Amino acid sequence: MSHVTSITRSAGSKQGLIIQFASSLTIMGSVMIAPMLPKITAEFAATDPGSVDLIPLIVAAPALAIALFAPIAGVLADVLGRKRMLLIGCLLYALFGALPAVIGDIKLIVLSRLLFGCAEAIIMTCCTTLIADYWAPADRMRYINRQVITIGVVGALFFVIGGIAGEGSWRTPFFLYLAPLLIIPAVIAWLWEPDRRGEEASAPKRPQQKIASTIAGSYFLIFAGMVTCFVVTVQTPTVLVGLGVTSTSLIGAAAGLAILSTLLGSIAWPFFRDRIGVARVNACLLWFMACGLFVLSLAPSYPVVLVAMVLQGFGAGFLVSNASLPLLMKLPAGLRARGIGGFTSCLYLGQFASPLIVAAIAAPFGGIPAGLAAAIVIWGVVTALMALAWLFVGASKSREPAQTGNG
Template sequence: MSRPPLPTPRSAGAVQLALLLVGSCMPVLGAVLLSPVLPRMEEEFASVGGAEILVPVVLTLPALFIALGAPFAGVIADRFDRKRLLIGTMVAYSVFGTAPLYLDSLHAILVSRALVGVCEAAIMTCCTTLIADYWTGRRRIRYLGVQTLVTTVSATLFFALGGALGANGWRTVFWLYLVAALVALPMARFLWQPEQPAHEDGQPVPARRLAVPVLVTVVGGLVFYTLIVQLSYVLDEAGVSDSAAIGGITALMSLATAIGAGLFAKATWFGLRPLLVAEFALSGLGLLLVGGAASVPVVVAGAALTGFGTGLLLPTLLTWAVDGLSFAQRGSGTGVWTSALFLGEFLSPLAVGGLAAAAGLGGALGIVGGACLALALLVAVLLRGASGQHAEVFGRAAA
């Protein structure tokens, strides 16, 4: 009796990539969509004690809960089912994201924003893990770079949408969270849970190998978020008060970030250590230019340089962390990396604010820029053998 034929392995294509990229934009939507309407929210809740502090926290609280929740989301993704976790949290994201449409309590809105962050932790972890599951080699690193590019471009789009919708009232922007529930429908149809190889069952996450990439990622997240938060203040001090001009310069920085992310796949031929050194050096030089600028054109040039550097940096850090992880380890490893990135982003305004209180905003940016240059030198010394360890992805050995 002949054996039945083995099932043909599924092959992921453009549909799966598009769905995972759209899912990856959900945490970005939560991070920037509300920024233009924060002043109106503060007016609405002016009678609430501490509103001047609590309203901005509405914007930043999800990032903290992404940092706290992503490692747990990664463990769940590894032990159970990535697809079901992704779809379930996409729907929950819409429920909690639209809650401020009918909530009248600022404290209740803060609770809903914390739950949004928990959902975002699972969504980002699952989308990134499934990209690494569905593709290998050069296509995997190309799509991880595309993920950074798309999320960067979407940040500019969501910022503009937030401003346009906010003209009709600050609650209007929360309707956009329904997009996640709509995207969950084709996800349920076109995504699948990859099969785990039997020989990989129960493999622990290599904590020692992940430690250095994760620590560097915390710094990378801090650097990446520095000008996203501070650039408008720098421009205001430089005499640029027009919102359209500030928005245009911010968009230019986002474009430079997208260009850097788009070049990532080709840049991997230089190797891990040279890439990290160049990325931190470019980001540091850009921050030094912005911090010490005497004119607006220099600020713009420095912002573009930093944006380009961080656009290359984020996919480099992600690929460095997940490269070599098995299927059974990939969700947990990606969750830890996601946690490190958003922890750095959450700490960024706190760190720069503390430094600015002592040295002024320009001095604070100069200190962060100098720290980037110091880290570039440290990476050059400490990672001498790292490119060889990741030869399949970083370096000309991949050819």
């Protein structure tokens, strides 16, 4: 059993399962609805052709809302408490998540999805912060990695579940967003507000400059890493169409392989972290993703594209755990939630910015699709240079014990 920072309570597998399940609600926000877009488009385009431009926002709006609202969610969690904000987030998630099932106006649906994203920001920020609040440093690494793995598995499951639920009507999957109502009793009964004052009183004081450098490094890594991840996620279908692959099954299989590789990377992360340290793992994951970009840009056939998906996915499996670990280890309890909120914001800003960055790089080469290969190569070079920079950071330090989380 792992000991919580409070002297009166300890957290174990029960609390871990609640936090892992609550964390997985965020991935449900997009993957479950993406398969429904063609049906939504067909229904609204028939009566209001102008609404077609708004339909992609049904998937994209929550991510943008998370990016914008997560820092605010972090401040609220530090001021009002993690458990209270988690309960509020679950209630809002259920309300705004299910609302599109009974709304007939596309603009109101998009608005509800924006508010839904704010609820996701609250849940993700509070869950990640509670991992650091409840468990000692050695156990935090284990639970943050379990969180990442659970999110990946749930994302894959609900991609299928959403498609099955939507066979009859595109509105049906939205009712699945009522799921958080099932865990609210468990949150009330088995989670508690951590003793932040007690932890801060006993924790060693860290220089403000050291805390600032930790935050800057984690924020930069997760933003740049997510830009790179989504270059592959967003641009691979275009690459495959250019190779003459138009089968949605084959394109979906490539995405599935990337998800599987990411899960394998998450499982392998502790092995790499314990042997080469956090900073060198940063270099390693960026190099894997850079290699994936180079292979994707030069791929002459579908099998070679699959190789790119494996390389990129494996590196991506290290990313969230390794980038967030220094924050979970070093941030003082009173600032922890807002620090995690900023991290969550950078994660989703990277997703949002990725296609914009690729389009900007491709513009001088004829735009997309003509300049896509050149844009991918250029961003691959940028990623490789970032990997080299992190390698120098790792080389400047002694080999880091697993307990420190230095990076």
